[in-house]
Amino acid sequence: MKFSQCNMPCTLLLAIALLSSPSLPTVAAQTAPSQATPRLSNKEVKKLLANATTAEDHQTLAAYYRDKAHRFDSVSQRFAKQAQFLESQSKPGVPSGAAKSYRYTSRQYAEDAWQAEVLAAEQEKLAKASQSKPEMRK
Numbered sequence: 703m704k705f706s707q708c709n710m711p712c713t714l715l716l717a718i719a720l721l722s723s724p725s726l727p728t729v730a731a732q733t734a735p736s737q738a739t740p741r742l743s744n745k746e747v748k749k750l751l752a753n754a755t756t757a758e759d760h761q762t763l764a765a766y767y768r769d770k771a772h773r774f775d776s777v778s779q780r781f782a783k784q785a786q787f788l789e790s791q792s793k794p795g796v797p798s799g800a801a802k803s804y805r806y807t808s809r810q811y812a813e814d815a816w817q818a819e820v821l822a823a824e825q826e827k828l829a830k831a832s833q834s835k836p837e838m839r840k
Contacts, residue, residue, distance in 0.1 A: 742766050760829035767822035771815045778811035 742750070742762070750763055785804035792798035 741769070754828070755832065757829040757833040760825045760832060764822045764825035764829065767818045767825060771818035771822060774811045774815035774818060778808045778815060781805075781808035781811060 747763070747766060750759055754760055754763060781804045785801045785808060788798045788801035788804060792801065
């Protein structure tokens with residue numbers, strides 16, 4: 703099959719191959735802001751959410767959610783760039799179905815990033831509230 707005869711599925715396969723290349727995770731890992739802090743497992747997050755009482759617990763959860771928001775935002779930007787590339791490669795006047803799918807996925811990740819930021823802000827509020835509470839002595 704000649705490349706000029708390649709239709710939408712070939713373009714989609716090419717896009718998936720580019721996004722899943724092994725060089726992308728290393729670039730993302732180098733640009734992540736919280737590489738010094740270890741990531742929490744889902745089990746640890748659930749345990750902290752259930753038992754968080756100190757400001758430190760809430761700060762840990764806030765950092766977890768901020769890191770999660772950063773990762774979602776990064777993925778969202780990659781999907782948006784890929785959608786822009788696919789749109790630039792489509793014929794004038796013919797919408798790209800693959801680009802539409804990438805735009806949708808980009809919006810979903812952006813929304814997830816926003817929700818993670820909201821959760822981080824809530825944990826920050828809880829941390830401040832737990833710092834201002836007087837300690838109960840037995």
